[in-house]
Amino acid sequence: MSTMDPTEVFRQEASELFEVxxxxxxxxxxxxxxxxxxxxxxxxxxxxxxxxxxxxxDKVASFTHEFETAFDRVRKGEIKPTQELISVALAAKDxxxxxxxxxxxxxxxxxxxxxxxxxxxxxxxxxxxxxxxVAAAPPLAPSGSKQAGWHLYLEFESHILRNGSNxxxxxxxxxxxxxxxxxxxxxxxxxxDELEPDDCYLxxxxxxxxxxxxxxxxxVFMFVQDEMKLTxxxxxxxxxxxxxxxxxxxxxxxxxxxxxxxPAVQVAAAPVAAALATPPAAKVEPxxxxxxxxxxxxxxxxxxxxxxxxxxxxxxxxxxxVGELVIAQARLTQxxxxxxxxxxxxxxxxxxxxxSSLRDTTMGARMVPIGSLFGRFRRLIHDLSRDLSKxxxxxxxxxxxxxxxxxxxxxxxxxxxxxxxxxxxGIEDTATRSANGxxxxxxxxxxxxxxxxxxxxxxxxxxxxxxxxxIRAKAEEQGLIAAGxxxxxxxxxxxxxxxxxxxxxxxxxLSGRGVGMDVVKRTIENMRGTIDxxxxxxxxxxxxxxxxxxxxxxxxxxxxxxxGRYIIPLSAVEECVELTAEEERSRSRNFLNMRGNLVPFxxxxxxxxxxxxxxQHQKTIIISTGETxxxxxxxxxxxxxxxxxxxxxxxxxxxxxxxGATILGDGTAALILDVAQLVALAQSKVExxxxxxx
Amino acid sequence: MATILTVDDSPSIRQMxxxxxxxxxxxxxxxxxxxxxxxxxxxSKLDLxxxxxxxxxxxxxxxxxxxxxxxxxxxxxxxxxxxxxxxTVKQEAKSAGATGWITKPFKPEQLLAxxxxxxxx
Numbered sequence: 011m012s013t014m015d016p017t018e019v020f021r022q023e024a025s026e027l028f029e030v031x032x033x034x035x036x037x038x039x040x041x042x043x044x045x046x047x048x049x050x051x052x053x054x055x056x057x058x059x060x061x062x063x064x065x066x067x068d069k070v071a072s073f074t075h076e077f078e079t080a081f082d083r084v085r086k087g088e089i090k091p092t093q094e095l096i097s098v099a100l101a102a103k104d105x106x107x108x109x110x111x112x113x114x115x116x117x118x119x120x121x122x123x124x125x126x127x128x129x130x131x132x133x134x135x136x137x138x139x140x141x142x143x144v145a146a147a148p149p150l151a152p153s154g155s156k157q158a159g160w161h162l163y164l165e166f167e168s169h170i171l172r173n174g175s176n177x178x179x180x181x182x183x184x185x186x187x188x189x190x191x192x193x194x195x196x197x198x199x200x201x202x203d204e205l206e207p208d209d210c211y212l213x214x215x216x217x218x219x220x221x222x223x224x225x226x227x228x229x230v231f232m233f234v235q236d237e238m239k240l241t242x243x244x245x246x247x248x249x250x251x252x253x254x255x256x257x258x259x260x261x262x263x264x265x266x267x268x269x270x271x272x273p274a275v276q277v278a279a280a281p282v283a284a285a286l287a288t289p290p291a292a293k294v295e296p297x298x299x300x301x302x303x304x305x306x307x308x309x310x311x312x313x314x315x316x317x318x319x320x321x322x323x324x325x326x327x328x329x330x331x332v333g334e335l336v337i338a339q340a341r342l343t344q345x346x347x348x349x350x351x352x353x354x355x356x357x358x359x360x361x362x363x364x365x366s367s368l369r370d371t372t373m374g375a376r377m378v379p380i381g382s383l384f385g386r387f388r389r390l391i392h393d394l395s396r397d398l399s400k401x402x403x404x405x406x407x408x409x410x411x412x413x414x415x416x417x418x419x420x421x422x423x424x425x426x427x428x429x430x431x432x433x434x435x436g437i438e439d440t441a442t443r444s445a446n447g448x449x450x451x452x453x454x455x456x457x458x459x460x461x462x463x464x465x466x467x468x469x470x471x472x473x474x475x476x477x478x479x480x481i482r483a484k485a486e487e488q489g490l491i492a493a494g495x496x497x498x499x500x501x502x503x504x505x506x507x508x509x510x511x512x513x514x515x516x517x518x519x520l521s522g523r524g525v526g527m528d529v530v531k532r533t534i535e536n537m538r539g540t541i542d543x544x545x546x547x548x549x550x551x552x553x554x555x556x557x558x559x560x561x562x563x564x565x566x567x568x569x570x571x572x573x574g575r576y577i578i579p580l581s582a583v584e585e586c587v588e589l590t591a592e593e594e595r596s597r598s599r600n601f602l603n604m605r606g607n608l609v610p611f612x613x614x615x616x617x618x619x620x621x622x623x624x625x626q627h628q629k630t631i632i633i634s635t636g637e638t639x640x641x642x643x644x645x646x647x648x649x650x651x652x653x654x655x656x657x658x659x660x661x662x663x664x665x666x667x668x669x670g671a672t673i674l675g676d677g678t679a680a681l682i683l684d685v686a687q688l689v690a691l692a693q694s695k696v697e698x699x700x701x702x703x704x
Numbered sequence: 705m706a707t708i709l710t711v712d713d714s715p716s717i718r719q720m721x722x723x724x725x726x727x728x729x730x731x732x733x734x735x736x737x738x739x740x741x742x743x744x745x746x747x748s749k750l751d752l753x754x755x756x757x758x759x760x761x762x763x764x765x766x767x768x769x770x771x772x773x774x775x776x777x778x779x780x781x782x783x784x785x786x787x788x789x790x791x792t793v794k795q796e797a798k799s800a801g802a803t804g805w806i807t808k809p810f811k812p813e814q815l816l817a818x819x820x821x822x823x824x825x
Contacts, residue, residue, distance in 0.1 A: 016723055020716035056758050057714045060787045063809035064720060071809070172772070174781035174803030179824055208778055233804035233821075236795070 017065045021110060024061070027054040028107050035099050038091045051099075052078070052085050058106060069121075070109045076125050077102050080132040089132060098127045158245050159188065160227060162216040165239040168209040175234050177210060183230045188220020217245060322415065325376050332365075332372045333563055333654040337673050339365040340652060344675030366652065369563055373414070377559075380458045380467070381409030383418050387429055387456060394433045400440065400452055402433060407457035413465055417537055417557060421467065424530040428469040428553050429454065431527070436473030436551050446548065448472070464581055467555040476545040478502055484511065496701045501694070503543050507531040538655070538669055540635060540686040556635065556686075566653035566672070568680065569631065569644040572620035575680040577653050577672055578642065582633045582685040586647055589628040600695070602630060602641050610692045611641030617667065617691075633685050640692040642683070655682065667691070705729045706751035706823040711741035711767060712785065713759045717808075721754060724812040725819065738762025742770050745777065752823050753782045754806070757797065765800050772801035781822035785810075 034051035041047065055078045062070035081099070083089050091099075102124045108116045162184075166177055184190055195213040199205070218227075224242065231240060339361050346358035384406045395402040413421075437443075437452035444450055455470040478499050485491050485505045505511055509528040534541045539557040558564065558581070566577035587602075589611075602609045609632065615624055625645040632641050655670045662668070669684035708730050710721045715736075722732045733748065735741035739762040741755060753771060757764035764784050771777045781803040786793055794805060806818050 016716050016720040019719040020714075023714060023716045050760075053713070053758060053760060056787070060756075060785075060808045061714050061716045063787075064717060171779050173798075173801050174779055174822065176779075176824075179821070182824075183821065236798065 020061050020065045020067075024058055024107075024110050027058055028103060030054045031058075031103050032100065035096050035103065039093055039096045042091045048085050048091070052081060055081060062110070067110060069113070069116075069118075070106055073102075073109065073121055073125070074106055077106070077128065080125075080128045083132050092131070095128075095131045098124065098131060102128060159217065159219040159221060160224075161243045161245045162214075162218060162227070163239070163241040164214040164216065166210045166213075166234065167237040168206075168211070170210050170234060170237055172208050173237075175237075177212070177214070180230055180234070181214065181216070184216060184218060184227070187222045187226055187230070188218055190219070191217040219245070320375075325372075325415070328372055329376065329563075332369050336365050336369060336563060336652045337654050337675075340675040341677065342675075369652070373559070373563070376415045377412035378415050378418055379409060380411050380413050380418060380421075380465075381406075383422060383425070384409055384456055384458075386422070387425065390426065390429060391433065391454060394430065398433060400433060400437050401450060402437060402452045402454055405453065405455045407455070408459045411458035411460060411465055413458075413557065414559065420533060420537055421555075421557075424533050424555070425456070425467070425469065427527070427530050429456070432469055432471040432473065432551070432553075436471035436475075438474045442474070461556075465557045465559060467557065468552055469555075470550065470552040472550040475547040475549055475551055476503060476506075476543070478547075481505055498697045498701075501697070503545070506543065507541070542635075564653050564655060566651045566682065567631065568648040568651040568674070569614075569629075569642075570646040570648055571614040571618055571644050572622060574618065574620070575648065575674065575678070576614070576618075576644075577651060577680050577682040578631060578633060579653075579682070579685060580650065582635065584632045584634050584639065587630050587632065587641075589630050589643055604632065604639070604641075607639070609639045609641050610696045611643055612688060612692050612695075613643045615643070615645070617688075633689065635686055635689045638689050638693060640689045642688065651680075653682065706819075707731050707733065707748060708752045708754060708819070708823070709733045709735060709741060709744055709748075709750050711735045711738060711753065711755040711759070711764070713737055713756065717756065717785070720812075721815065724815050728816060728819075730819070730823075738764060738767035738770070741767050745771055745774065749776070750780060752819060753780065754785065755782065756785045757793065765797060768797060768800040768802050783818060783822065 031051055031054040034047045034054070038044065038047045038051065055074055059071050059074040059078055062068075062074060077099075084091050084095070089095070105116065105121055105124055109121075164177070164180075166175075170177065181190070181192055184192075193215045195215060196211075198213060199211040205211075227242065228235070231238065339358075343358045343362055346355045349355075388404060391402055391404045394400075432454050433452070437454070438446070438448075440450045443452065453472045455468070457470070458465055458467045460466075482491075482497070482502050485502065485508075486493050488508075488511065490505060490508060490511075491497065506527045507530075511528070531541050534555055534557070537557055539555055542554045542556070543551065544554070545551040558579075565580040567580050567583050569576055569578060587604075589602075600611050600613075602611050611630055614620075628643050628645065629647050630641040630643050631647065632639055634640070651672075651674070653672045656672060657670050658665065658668060666687045667684050668681045669687075670682045671679050672682060674680050705728075708721075708725055710718045710732055711734075712718050712721075713736055718734045718736075722734070725732050733744055733750075735744050737759045738755070741753070742762065745753065755764045755767055759767075762770075768782055768784065771780070771782060782801065783804045783806055784797045784802050785806050785808050786797070787808045797805065803822060804818060806815060
């Protein structure tokens with residue numbers, strides 16, 4: 011960016027400003043009293059004017075100036091932004107835009123006509139006023155040729171140092187005009203206990219031996235003119251030749267001398283200034299040019315609208331590279347930790363830190379708010395509600411929640427299915443609703459919220475809820491379960507996700523053709539997400555989608571079971587405890603007592619069919635998917651691991667308890683445990699246990 | 705040589721300041737409004753601040769007043785950019801604590817001259 015031509019930056023900026031301006035003007039038509047809109051339009055104009063002049067767009071600057079002057083009356087509240095005025099303002103905006111983007115196509119006559127229109131609205135009582143240029147006062151020429159220089163007396167206001175002006179620098183500048191003889195006047199300096207270190211007490215008497223313009227002197231003091239007393243009188247030619255500057259430092263304070271001819275007390279200003287201001291060495295020895303500090307974010311957050319469009323594939327490619335970098339970094343870290351070389355360890359730590367921040371930044375670049383997706387459903391719900399004659403109120407929450415770009419795209423279809431189902435099957439018809447004492451208007455809530463490293467997207471309706479009996483009957487009819495089999499409600503509801511399963515008695519154009527829920531589930535699981543249904547008869551159904559923030563890299567907990575190593579997504583891990591000897595022995599009752607709560611646990615050795623004897627102290631990792639906690643018993647916990655997810659091949663797609671694989675630091679592979687599946691497995695065991703007991 | 709903060713809501717002005725000052729050996733930090741500028745000024749040691757006056761969120765005058773209250777910014781030169789040649793604006797900014805000003809539009813040499821005037825090696 012630093013090499014970018016500022017004019018090009020201006021063009022881009024201007025086109026963004028035009029959008030701001032146009033938006034503000036259009037909105038102003040709706041809300042003529044909104045001060046914020048007027049200010050924002052005015053600011054855009056002001057910037058276009060100022061920057062336009064900077065980059066040689068003189069016509070833009072002068073036209074915009076007129077525009078701004080007119081608009082200023084709106085800003086001051088002197089006139090109202092009527093529709094007519096806004097139309098003219100929009101035309102003016104288009105004209106400025108043309109001046110910048112395609113100057114050839116513009117015609118001054120058009121510009122004048124627009125300005126006339128503007129003035130007519132804004133200054134109806136007076137003809138367009140001509141701008142009177144006030145010429146600067148003619149400079150005072152140095153008087154006569156015999157003048158040898160200037161005699162100056164300088165007295166500054168005491169706050170001058172605090173405001174960033176340095177009188178010594180000013181004296182320095184004065185010395186650049188010609189040889190100077192500067193005498194500080196110290197009579198204003200108070201006693202030490204009254205002295206304010208930030209105040210300026212010194213006054214100066216300066217003889218400038220150069221016949222320069224008065225303007226040149228004024229230039230030196232241009233910023234402090236109002237904060238100083240400057241008396242200036244021409245210096246007559248003196249007989250003695252102008253003394254050479256004495257490059258020597260003061261040994262003692264000079265007496266306050268106004269007019270003393272002896273050159274002994276007249277000291278060259280430059281060395282004094284230099285000695286007081288900065289060590290002269292700084293001038294001699296140029297410091298190495300310091301690199302401008304990196305500031306990628308600075309650019310980002312400067313303006314909400316400043317964005318760069320990047321092809322999605324490039325971001326994907328970047329993510330892949332970062333993934334590979336993270337794997338290589340893990341290997342480096344492992345190598346470094348096994349050695350004893352401290353400097354390698356330091357570098358490894360540095361690279362670890364950089365890789366992890368690079369990972370976060372890259373992921374951040376792929377994040378987009380889910381709100382854009384939510385917006386699409388408004389229309390869908392409107393149409394569905396009309397077609398099915400079911401009035402529905404649509405409520406959304408958490409539009410700002412950010413998700414990986416790819417996931418947002420993948421989510422669209424599943425959400426369409428869920429919303430269709432909610433209206434078609436969930437929300438009852440108005441007659442039923444009023445019969446049940448509910449409002450005639452149904453309600454569908456679509457919300458998104460961050461929960462740890464996951465995003466929860468819920469579709470909630472206040473309809474009739476799932477008909478468990480009917481689902482069961484349908485499942486029996488399709489031969490999915492034996493009649494009379496003992497199943498929990500939760501298990502029965504899972505049949506909804508079975509391919510080809512539909513309980514809708516009539517197939518409507520919208521849903522009920524048996525495609526949908528299984529596809530939804532598959533899509534969500536492909537994203538490493540989970541889908542969950544909860545329902546209350548008569549009160550409605552909530553479908554909760556739990557989605558990982560990103561598709562590519564997760565924080566994992568590396569554990570060992572037998573000889574094999576496995577990853578548990580850290581987002582699902584709640585805590586790690588040691589299995590007590592008692593719990594260890596109770597082979598039949600697989601429950602842990604966690605602070606009074608019974609938590610079922612699974613022995614990974616059993617599930618993964620690991621032979622051999624387990625380690626002495628078995629560790630339990632408590633994982634959860636929201637409400638349900640499950641313990642996983644492993645041989646050892648190795649530690650955190652940045653896990654780059656590689657999907658399993660098709661051959662292994664029916665292995666349910668693994669969601670993927672990753673490569674460890676030493677180059678070997680580790681399988682990633684599928685938390686949702688393990689929790690489901692544990693739950694079904696618990697439910698069996700309970701039903702057997704009953 | 706010097707660390708200079710440019711505060712302007714216009715990226716092109718910031719870019720202009722950057723391309724003029726960076727080749728002269730200064731490092732340039734950017735901020736898009738007064739509030740960001742204040743945060744950056746608190747975060748780093750600055751030799752000069754160049755700020756626009758008309759900005760969203762926190763305008764230049766507010767920024768100058770806030771900067772002058774920072775303990776580290778006593779005596780730090782602050783220059784404001786102004787399109788108006790009108791004196792009231794200048795007076796207001798000066799009494800807020802500004803050191804000097806640059807009138808827009810400005811040429812690179814004018815910018816360099818002001819920087820050289822207020823920042824000594």
